[in-house]
Amino acid sequence: MKTVISEMLSQQINKELFSAYLYLEFHNILEDKGLKGFAHWFMIQVQEERDHALLFYEYLHHNNQKATLNAIEKPETTVSTVMEILEASLAHEEFITASINDIYEVALREKDYRTKEFLDWFVKEQGEEEANFHELIDNVNLLGEDSRGLYMLDRELASRVYVAPSLTVS
Numbered sequence: 001m002k003t004v005i006s007e008m009l010s011q012q013i014n015k016e017l018f019s020a021y022l023y024l025e026f027h028n029i030l031e032d033k034g035l036k037g038f039a040h041w042f043m044i045q046v047q048e049e050r051d052h053a054l055l056f057y058e059y060l061h062h063n064n065q066k067a068t069l070n071a072i073e074k075p076e077t078t079v080s081t082v083m084e085i086l087e088a089s090l091a092h093e094e095f096i097t098a099s100i101n102d103i104y105e106v107a108l109r110e111k112d113y114r115t116k117e118f119l120d121w122f123v124k125e126q127g128e129e130e131a132n133f134h135e136l137i138d139n140v141n142l143l144g145e146d147s148r149g150l151y152m153l154d155r156e157l158a159s160r161v162y163v164a165p166s167l168t169v170s
């Protein structure tokens with residue numbers, strides 16, 4: 001594996017762990033607001049991001065590469081409403097999609113087809129992450145000032161179940 005690829009994969013570990021940290025902060029805010037369903041939904045998101053980070057980590061070691069573990073940035077804390085949290089999450093997922101696309105581009109250029117194949121799962125996963133946040137934003141938009149509706153949506157989100165990633169490295 002070329003150094004440029006392994007460095008980008010190490011940076012991706014950091015970005016995925018930052019995602020987990022960001023969503024943990026959103027859980028923190030939502031739990032504090034008493035929106036337990038939304039908070040629960042974000043806690044599952046935290047677990048998914050941790051899984052993503054570990055997949056990149058395991059993939060590096062599977063290719064005899066040592067990961068570089070850098071400091072994780074402090075998460076954004078300026079958001080407060082549910083809509084602000086959802087919009088910040090969507091913007092963050094778009095940033096992650098762009099980051100994965102960048103690695104994909106370099107993998108193709110360097111003819112690293114194994115990494116390209118590994119990344120295929122993440123390309124699809126990012127499509128799902130963005131769609132999830134678009135759907136939540138649409139739902140909350142439809143509710144507007146309807147606090148009873150928000151309460152119902154919160155109850156519905158409480159039923160989200162953690163599912164381990166379908167991708168395995170070894």
Ligand SMILES: [Fe+2]
Binds near residue numbers: 048096
């Ligand atoms: Fe992720």
